[in-house]
Amino acid sequence: MNRFMANGHFSFRKRICSFRYAFNGIRLLLGNEHNAWVHFFAAICVIMAGFFFRLSAVEWSVILLTIGLVFAMEAVNTAIEKIADMISPEYNETIKQIKDLAAGAVLFVAIAAAITGLLIFAPKVISFLQ
Numbered sequence: 001m002n003r004f005m006a007n008g009h010f011s012f013r014k015r016i017c018s019f020r021y022a023f024n025g026i027r028l029l030l031g032n033e034h035n036a037w038v039h040f041f042a043a044i045c046v047i048m049a050g051f052f053f054r055l056s057a058v059e060w061s062v063i064l065l066t067i068g069l070v071f072a073m074e075a076v077n078t079a080i081e082k083i084a085d086m087i088s089p090e091y092n093e094t095i096k097q098i099k100d101l102a103a104g105a106v107l108f109v110a111i112a113a114a115i116t117g118l119l120i121f122a123p124k125v126i127s128f129l130q
Contacts, residue, residue, distance in 0.1 A: 053124040066113045073109045077102040
C-alpha cells in the first residue's frame, strides 16, 4: 500500500496532502541546488523581459513551458544524482556515466531554452533599439 491510499482505497484527502511532498521537493531544489539558483535568476530575468516587451499569450505559453521544463529536468537530474550517490558513495564509472547523462539532459533543455528565448526576444530587442 502506498502513501496515497487509505486502507487500500483511493483517498482524495491523501492526494491533496501529496502536494506537500511536491512543494517540499521544489523547496529542496531551490534551497540546495546551485544550478537551480542560476535557472531561477534566468527565469526571473526572462519574466521581467516578458512584461517589458509585452509578450503575447502564445509567447508567454512557450516561455513558461520552457522555464517549467528546465526546472523539471534540473529536479530529475538532482534526484538521479542523489540516488546514484546513495547506491554507490564511492567512485563507480557506471554511476559517473549515469550522472553525466542526466546532467547532459539538463544541458540539452537549457540550450533549447536559450534558443527559444533568442527566437522570442531577439526581434523585440532589435525593434526596440531601432
